[in-house]
Amino acid sequence: MWEAKALNQPLAATLVDAASRTVLVRSKYDFISTAHLAGTWSLSVDGREVERGRLPRLDLAPGAAKNVVVPCGSPR
Numbered sequence: 001m002w003e004a005k006a007l008n009q010p011l012a013a014t015l016v017d018a019a020s021r022t023v024l025v026r027s028k029y030d031f032i033s034t035a036h037l038a039g040t041w042s043l044s045v046d047g048r049e050v051e052r053g054r055l056p057r058l059d060l061a062p063g064a065a066k067n068v069v070v071p072c073g074s075p076r
Contacts (some may be wrong), residue, residue: 010037011058021072025058026065035059043072 010029016022027034038053051072060066 010034011039016067021070023068023070024065025060025068027060027062029062032061033059033061041072043069 008058010027011034012026012028013025014026015036016024035057040052041055042048042049042052044050055068055070055073058066
């Protein structure tokens with residue numbers, strides 16, 4: 001079931017640079033943009049959520065990608 005959930009997600013995220021908190025977000029859609037999606041992020045330390053927030057709205061074309069800086073602080 002977990003595999004089916006991952007395969008059907010509309011976006012893929014890859015860490016680009018941990019120091020600058022940059023993530024590459026890629027649209028997995030073939031025909032529509034991602035304008036209708038709202039993104040959130042969370043920072044967990046040892047399995048405990050310590051910070052969370054909203055991502056800026058991404059209006060990616062099908063198959064397009066964009067670097068996003070996650071506005072979180074440094075974990076202690």
